[in-house]
Amino acid sequence: MDRIDSLKAFVAVVSEGSFARAAERLDLSPQLVSKYVSQLEAHLNTRLLNRTTRQVSITEAGSACFQRAQQILADMDDLENQLGELQNTARGVLRISAPVSFAISHLAKPLTEFQAQWPDVCIDLQLNDRKVDIIEEGFDIALRIGRLQSSSLIARRIAPIRLVTCASPDYLKQYGTPQSRAELKDHRYLHYSYATEDTILVPGAGLSGQLNSAFQANNGDVLTQAAINGAGIVVQPTFIAGPAIRQGKLQMILQDSEPEPIGLYAVYAHRQLLSGKVRSFLDFISDYYGDRPYWDDFS
Template structure:
């Protein structure tokens, strides 16, 4: 048995959802695909899939094996693509989806430099903070912020994303500086609609409580608007440093309760696993990797200001 072919059959069954769909995608018979997967399980001495007449699902061992197999096959395909297309210039339209605020602040220069290096690549950038479907909506790459769950998609981290609790000095002078988490319930909080990007740290117990002594909750699905409201003295806001850093460096906002800041999340480039990754996608992934620095330049600006 060719281990790589068997691994491809297994990954295809998982991503396509059934043996018949995998067979169609691989241009093989369902019987051969089933044979590959069965022999793979036999060689590993572990069951990878639960099979019923209606569907297949991963076992616990299958979940772990799928993640590793996917990365192994991706590495093999990328190596083949690099060797086979070494002399080929990437071209075509690259469809990218990205979060609104991040794109406005931090994508313009990157995309300009990318197209200067690869002038035959057209870029179609769509801005949206909702969770788009990479495959169904026809995107080559989706830039996504958060703590990503395991899926059949490939996700490469581009940069860490630090979350900061901030307020304007004028607001804090009027309402007091919170010294502990419990103090937050006495402050006006500017709510970000997609709060799940930050996880479920204990700080949200206080940010989400409705027993604030201040009236007039403010909810918005855009971080720039919320940061602007915080600068104007509207309350306390929890937002990524890539949005708040300029205001912090100017002194328009100050960080409060830094010890309660959630763990950093990540900016990821997400794309569908394909047998042969298009040159335009591979070149963009290579280009964006490490582009923003370590730490990212927006965090470095805060560090430099504090030194």
């Protein structure tokens, strides 16, 4: 039994005073309206209407039910209107998970510009380099950097992320500049905890398990600063290492065997029935950085 349809039929019969006029109002047959009301009475185990061949009268239980049914249907209309607005317009709280270093350096400005365009959206930004469970933890969107594995989630590529190998000029002067990735095993390597081997090296380098990871951390800014201070060689995305490279604090090496770029992705749970706030943010952020992001400009 569809309770909402049954309530609508009952309210229409009481309001119109007959099954025939209620049927016209609902654009249904009188037989179906009668069936809905009978199903409601059976479900509630109570008679709501007294029926004769000439008239319909409401019982005491029916009068109580009529008042509550009107309120329930009004609440349903309000709910449908509210959800329709959320679906079709950008409003409400948008919960975003994003990598720490990227968000600190490159996310505040686009989020501010997005809110200027969509002022009814409130941003709840949570920074974390681990892979959050967006459904379990209640996020609308997760921004992720890397090479995405197969997943039930939907991913939209936002920008390429270039990885560069670099060290401070002082370190290279003291320990020499490696001419191939095979020579990295003879140097102090600053390891990013969440990185996988294929993001650090190149196919065929044969260095698995041989790097001297003298320093590891789960934050790229810390590793980059350690490299600036001469602690060793680091592989970092240009959105982190770029400023130090432009200032001459770090020097790029092994550019002929640079790792393949990875990507910045927006990950979300559903392709269909996206809320207005999620759809608007995806459309906005997808074109924001472009195919050559500003952080790759070393001129």
